[in-house]
Amino acid sequence: MKTLFSLFIALLFSMVAMAKDTDTRYYEMRIYYCHPGKLPDLLTRFRNHTTKIFERHGMTNVGYWVPVDNKDNALYYVLSYPSKEARDASWKAFGSDPEWKTVATESEKNGKIVAKVVSVFMNLTDFSPAVKAQAKNPERVFELRTYTAAPDKLNDLLSRFRNHTFKLFKKHGMTNVAYWTTIEKDGAQPKLVYILAHKSEEAGKASFEAFRKDMKWVKARDESEKNGKLTEKVESMYMTPTDFSTIK
Structure with a gap:
């Protein structure tokens, strides 16, 4: 009985800590x-x-x-x-x-x-890294990516990122900076917007090339798209941070 009570208290504290850490900004x-x-x-x-x-x-x-x-x-x-x-x-x-x-x-x-x-x-999505100031390398380049999900496929897309894509990006040398979903008017389906950091634009393109050939990604993509593609449109733009940016 005491062990069950201890487990309940530990679970309660864990849930409180998770709620406290949730970024609701x-x-x-x-x-x-x-x-x-x-x-x-x-x-x-x-x-x-x-x-x-x-x-x-x-x-x-x-x-x-x-x-x-x-x-x-x-x-x-x-x-x-x-x-x-x-x-x-x-x-x-x-x-x-x-x-x-x-x-x-x-x-x-x-x-x-x-x-x-x-x-x-x-x-902010529930799988995004904490959004905070970063001054890791002023030479880094950033990539802003915007995904328009197929109708009613946003949750499937987010699940794929949460369970697979996020980790595979890291495996191939990309830095996950932040992930958001947009707030659309009139109840339209939100878009997924995220920012990656790369050592250079060339490094970013090489990382994506390796990512697309990764068999773990191929398997995750194929499994998730058994009932149709998850995205209608993917937009990518490389950016450089300003000298006064809090994230570099």
């Missing part, structure tokens, strides 16, 4: 498309002012990147908040901040910097 990926020639001005504004003002208003800077092939003059970055309500309150306070208003006016004396802003709201 509200994430937002923001993509800023700059007017021609204005990306350096945007990066300077973030480096010297914006990131600090974000933190002051309760936003957590997760990471900042620019695409390797940056034809759109874009900056990609991720913020986190305690909740959606906290996010909305933080952005309202940020927009009213006197320092931000001064910075925005001063930085745009020679014209507007940002042409368009896109926001993607996300939740």
